[in-house]
Amino acid sequence: MHDLVLRGGTVYDGLGGPGAAADVAVTGDRVVAVGADLGPARREIDVTGLAVAPGFIDAHSHSDPVPLMPEPQPFKLFQGVTTEIVGNCGFSFAPLDDATIEATGPLFAELAGGVPVVPRDFAGYLADIAAAGPTNHIAALVGHNTLRAYANGMDERLRPGALEQMCRLADDAFAAGAVGLSSGLIYPPGSYGDTAELVALARVAHRWNRPYTTHMRNEDDRLGEALDEAIAIATQARVRLQVSHCKVAGQANHGNAKLLLAKLHEARLAGVDVRGDQYPYRAGGTFLNALLPGAALVGGTDAMLARLGDPADRARLRALAEDLTQPNGFWARVTPADVLITTHATRPEVTGRTLAELAGAGDAFDTLCEVLFADPGAGMVITLMAEDDVETIMVDPLVGIGSDNGPPVGLQHPRTWGCFPRVLGEYVRERGLLTLPEAVRKMTSAIADQFGLTGRGYVGAGAVADLVVFDPATIGHDGTYAVPDVRPTGVEHVVLAGHVVVEAGRFTGERRGHVVRG
Numbered sequence: 001m002h003d004l005v006l007r008g009g010t011v012y013d014g015l016g017g018p019g020a021a022a023d024v025a026v027t028g029d030r031v032v033a034v035g036a037d038l039g040p041a042r043r044e045i046d047v048t049g050l051a052v053a054p055g056f057i058d059a060h061s062h063s064d065p066v067p068l069m070p071e072p073q074p075f076k077l078f079q080g081v082t083t084e085i086v087g088n089c090g091f092s093f094a095p096l097d098d099a100t101i102e103a104t105g106p107l108f109a110e111l112a113g114g115v116p117v118v119p120r121d122f123a124g125y126l127a128d129i130a131a132a133g134p135t136n137h138i139a140a141l142v143g144h145n146t147l148r149a150y151a152n153g154m155d156e157r158l159r160p161g162a163l164e165q166m167c168r169l170a171d172d173a174f175a176a177g178a179v180g181l182s183s184g185l186i187y188p189p190g191s192y193g194d195t196a197e198l199v200a201l202a203r204v205a206h207r208w209n210r211p212y213t214t215h216m217r218n219e220d221d222r223l224g225e226a227l228d229e230a231i232a233i234a235t236q237a238r239v240r241l242q243v244s245h246c247k248v249a250g251q252a253n254h255g256n257a258k259l260l261l262a263k264l265h266e267a268r269l270a271g272v273d274v275r276g277d278q279y280p281y282r283a284g285g286t287f288l289n290a291l292l293p294g295a296a297l298v299g300g301t302d303a304m305l306a307r308l309g310d311p312a313d314r315a316r317l318r319a320l321a322e323d324l325t326q327p328n329g330f331w332a333r334v335t336p337a338d339v340l341i342t343t344h345a346t347r348p349e350v351t352g353r354t355l356a357e358l359a360g361a362g363d364a365f366d367t368l369c370e371v372l373f374a375d376p377g378a379g380m381v382i383t384l385m386a387e388d389d390v391e392t393i394m395v396d397p398l399v400g401i402g403s404d405n406g407p408p409v410g411l412q413h414p415r416t417w418g419c420f421p422r423v424l425g426e427y428v429r430e431r432g433l434l435t436l437p438e439a440v441r442k443m444t445s446a447i448a449d450q451f452g453l454t455g456r457g458y459v460g461a462g463a464v465a466d467l468v469v470f471d472p473a474t475i476g477h478d479g480t481y482a483v484p485d486v487r488p489t490g491v492e493h494v495v496l497a498g499h500v501v502v503e504a505g506r507f508t509g510e511r512r513g514h515v516v517r518g
């Protein structure tokens, strides 16, 4: 007697195979059979007319603090996501100590969505989220920015012994179960690190057979160089490489998606196990201070505030920000109308407005500085990409899906609530850009394989019973930049390690997620 049978659906195996009429039987936390006449079960769900797929795996999440929120947060389950990979862009929530939290100013608080940021080592972080009970499974990367801030504060140059300490902390994190190493090389203090520093850390990942994921040093004018650096790091350290949120930013570079993909394919042919992920939008979302050149943040937030408040320093930063020959933040690569402020700790009236609106007839750079002065950790949605490039990247078989979500509170990029349904509704059904089996593969096995999540990302006997049942005819997301927190349509049932946590669209309220350790 099986525990559960999903009867009458069309199964997409996650490996790219065509949809096949089959029942799926689950016992305990595993799929035990896929096919016809599987015998009786304690519980049956009729899924006639619906698609059955492996639960989606979000390659690129910033849900690190979400399991610690007081209420369960089903925003990913409602998208069919059963596993999130957190700790991306170099920012893991461990290891942290008091000095690191102090040195990084509002940075972690801004990512935390109201959850207190407290000192923890990596094992402690994983233990705490496991004890809290995540709403879906969580696998965590250890982040270069976090390691560097811990060992070296916000200093640009490494102190003696700092790199060795970073490597020891990375080793501890992998021993605790970190599934890989991440970097975010546009964000201080990670951006102060050179290639050799990243190779040293990636070599630690190699010893644990864990991948290296990177928000590269540049995604606009120097995209090619940044890819070369990522590939060089993976080559020298002999690790799998995941290029995070593949994109081509900045109007002058639109059309360069082919360059990005050519580099990925070349590297693969040269023996690097490289893949990427992508979110299906023209806009990104990040800290507002990413508009400024890296020089603004040297020494930390207080130093940045001092510079913004000093007319000579502000003029120097403006000149740097406007210098298109150097990779100096996003300022000169967008217009103030492309920048929508989404979070602000002290002036809620500026959220939901663009820098152009806030500046009016005034100077937009000064407006930016004033907004940052009032909250150096403020967040934005920023329109950077061309739709042609988004589509070109999406059809490439090496690129999977990752949402790059923030915590599901306040105004956030709509990807937080709708990334996966948007791919299936807009890019599969409406535009016919991807087939359904291929889109499902990009959300499942393509991610599980690269992050070493064995037993996940496919539907078959022996796989972990993480399953999503959705209606291909109605799946989608109507969220917008102005009103993003809209529930997606078309996701009917979600099974998490054998437990039905969403049934007929209703979330049971249970916190059944596990911590998935490397």
Ligand SMILES: [Zn+2]
Binding pocket: 088, 089, 184, 215, 244, 245
């Ligand atoms: Zn990133």
